[in-house]
Amino acid sequence: MQPERGNPSITVDAKGVCAGFRSVGAVAGDVLMYHGSLSSMGTVLDGGNTVIEGARLAVGPTGTVAMPTLWYHSVDPPLDPSDWDIDHSESYVGTLSETFRTHPESLRSDHFSHSVSAIGSRAPELVSDHGAGGLRHTPWGPRAFAGVSPWARLVEWNALYCFIGVTFRVLTLKHYMEAILLDEISQTIPPVKREAAMGKLSAIGRPGIWPSFNSETLEGRLADMGLVRYGEIGSATVRAIRARDLIDHGLPLLREAPDEWFSDAFLAWCREAVS
Ligand SMILES: CC(C)(COP(=O)(O)OP(=O)(O)OC[C@H]1O[C@@H](n2cnc3c(N)ncnc32)[C@H](O)[C@@H]1OP(=O)(O)O)[C@@H](O)C(=O)NCCC(=O)NCCS
Numbered sequence: 183m184q185p186e187r188g189n190p191s192i193t194v195d196a197k198g199v200c201a202g203f204r205s206v207g208a209v210a211g212d213v214l215m216y217h218g219s220l221s222s223m224g225t226v227l228d229g230g231n232t233v234i235e236g237a238r239l240a241v242g243p244t245g246t247v248a249m250p251t252l253w254y255h256s257v258d259p260p261l262d263p264s265d266w267d268i269d270h271s272e273s274y275v276g277t278l279s280e281t282f283r284t285h286p287e288s289l290r291s292d293h294f295s296h297s298v299s300a301i302g303s304r305a306p307e308l309v310s311d312h313g314a315g316g317l318r319h320t321p322w323g324p325r326a327f328a329g330v331s332p333w334a335r336l337v338e339w340n341a342l343y344c345f346i347g348v349t350f351r352v353l354t355l356k357h358y359m360e361a362i363l364l365d366e367i368s369q370t371i372p373p374v375k376r377e378a379a380m381g382k383l384s385a386i387g388r389p390g391i392w393p394s395f396n397s398e399t400l401e402g403r404l405a406d407m408g409l410v411r412y413g414e415i416g417s418a419t420v421r422a423i424r425a426r427d428l429i430d431h432g433l434p435l436l437r438e439a440p441d442e443w444f445s446d447a448f449l450a451w452c453r454e455a456v457s
Contacts, residue, residue, distance in 0.1 A: 183348055183349070183351045183352055185219030185221065185222040185347045185348050185418075186219065186222040186347040186348070186417070186418055186419060187221075187222070187417075188219075188221045188222045188223055188224045188225075188347070188416070188417050188418065189224050189416070189417035190224055190225050191224070191225075192223075192224030192225065192416045192417045193224060193225050193226075193227060193416070194223045194224055194225065194226045194227065194232070194415060194416035195227050195232060195236075196232050196235040196236040196239055197236070197239070198236065198415060198416060199226075199232060199233050199235070199236020199237060199239075199240070199415055200236040200237075200239035200240045202236075202346075202413050202414055202415030202416075202420045203216075203236065203237055203240035203241075203342075203344065203415075203420065203422075204240050205411075205413035205414070205420075206342070206344065206411040206412070206413040206420055206421070206422035207342055207411055207422055207424075208237075208240040208241055208342050208344075208422075209241070210241065210242035210244065210245060211241065211242060211244040211245050212240070212241040212245045212246075212341070212342055213241070213245065213246045213247075213248065213304060213308070213336065213339050213340075213341040213342070214237055214240060214241050214245065214246070214247045214248070214341065214342050214344065215247075215248045215249065215250075215298075215336055215341045215342070215343050215344065215425075216233075216237065216247070216248075216249060216278075216343075216344040216345065216346060217249070217250060217275070217279075217344070217345050217346070217348055217352045217353075217354070218233070218276070218278045218344075218345065218346030218347060218348060218418075219276060219278070219346060219347035219348050219418070220233070220276065220277045220278050221347075222346060222347020222348070222416075222417065222418035223346065223347060223415050223416035223417060223418040224416035224417045224418075225416075226416070229277065229281065230277055230278045230280075230281025230282065231281060231285070233278055233281075233346070234247065234281070234282060234285055234301065236415075238301065238302065241302065243303070244303050245302055245303065246300055246301070246302035246303055246304040246305055246308060247300065247301050247302055248298055248299065248300040248301075248305075248308060248332070248336070248341070249278065249279050249282040249283075249298070249299055249300075250273075250275055250279060250296070250297075250298055250299075250354045251273040251275070251279050251280075251282065251283040251290055251297050251298065251299040252273060252274060252275050252279075252295060252296055252297065252354070253266060253271040253272065253273060253274060253294060253295070253297065254266065254294050254295035254322065255274050255295075263294040263295070263323075263386060266293075266294030268290055268292050268297070271294075273299075275352075278346070279299075282299050282301075283299050285301060287301045287305075288300070288301050288305075289301070289305045289306060289308075289309045290309055291308075291309035291310070291312040291331070291332045292309075292312050293312040293313060293325060293326055293331075294322075295322040295323075295326055296322060296326040296327065296333070296354065296357070297309075297312065297332075298312075298332035298333070298336075300332070304339070307335070308332050308335055308336075308339075309332055311330055311331075312325060312328075312330075312331050312332060313325020313326065313328045313330065313331055314328075314330045315328065315329060315330035316328045316329015316330050316331075316334065317329075318361040318362070318364070318365045319361065319364060319365070319368065319380065319383060319385075320357060320360075320361050320364075321383075321384035321385060321386065321390075321392055322357075322386060323385075323386050326357070326361075327357050327358040327360075327361040333354075333355060333357075333358045334358070336355065336425045337355075337358070337425045337426060337428075337429050339425075340424050340425055340426040341424075341425045342422050342423075342424060342425075343355065343422065343423050343424070343425050343428060344420055344421065344422045345420065345421040345422075346415055346418050346419075346420050347415075347418035347419065347420075349398050349401060349421065350397040350398050350400060350401035350421070351397055351398050353397040353400075353401075353428075355425065355428060355429075356395070356397045356400075358429075359428075359429065359432060359433055359436065360392065360393045360394065360395070362429075362433065363393055363433065363436060363437070364383070364392075364393055366437075367452055367455070367456065368380065368455075370456050371455045371456055372456075375455060379451070379454070379455035382451060383451075391447055391448050391451045392448070393444050393448050394444075394445070394448075395436060395443040395444060396443070399443075400432055400435065400436075401421070403432075403435055404423060404427070404428065404431060404432060407431060409423055409424070409427045409428075409431060410422070410423050411423070440452070
């Protein structure tokens, strides 16, 4: 997405990054996940490494910091998931993410489309066994947002989920929510219709139906409930929500009023599948 426009006359150092994360709720021992734009903050001394340093200061020596380091995306010619290389496949989600991936202490989860990288005390546990259990259908295969995955752990551990200079539009955890909802619905499909119904869903290399929703609208609704905190790092807005608040309050909003959130195609698929 287009990030906030940074003000280059504002200089940001690690202490400033730490103060920004602390202002939205980061505490010692936390697990802090962030998406972000480097330019939105102004002039960041030493770039992405300073942001890592500031995030680590915010959570202290017992804490953990993490970023999405996604590789697989839509390009021409298309990428082949079998070319995924955990050590070399570059993150496409910005300089902060690629700097994080290549940090000497960074560990990465093994998934071609939705890998997470982490540094700190719980990093080995956070990135381990991506997709080893709790499989769920997604357009990126059953392991991407599985019950055993870094994404599920961020929720279990109630991570502080942050955005620097960007909105909830880049909320990768939204796909975890979509996968859970789809899983719930798919349990109610009569067995005789199940295979045909699931075959209409989006899958790797197959466009199709998927319960995508507008995560910026969700940000507004959760902010109205007082669950999103806003602060600043340099010239950028920093947004934050606890991962469990996102799931515990976000999923009910989606379940209660599907017509408000999902496409006509998905709603028609649901009606047909569960009837
Ligand atoms: C796409 C996105 C990364 C673009 O943000 P961006 O700030 O333009 O780009 P990057 O973060 O890659 O940083 C590169 C920019 O920082 C600038 N920069 C370089 N060193 C810098 C420094 N020390 N301080 C500040 N800016 C610096 C570069 O000049 C470049 O800006 P330019 O493109 O205008 O020349 C951002 O909008 C975004 O969406 N981030 C989240 C992505 C995500 O997590 N997606 C999840 C899946 S949807």
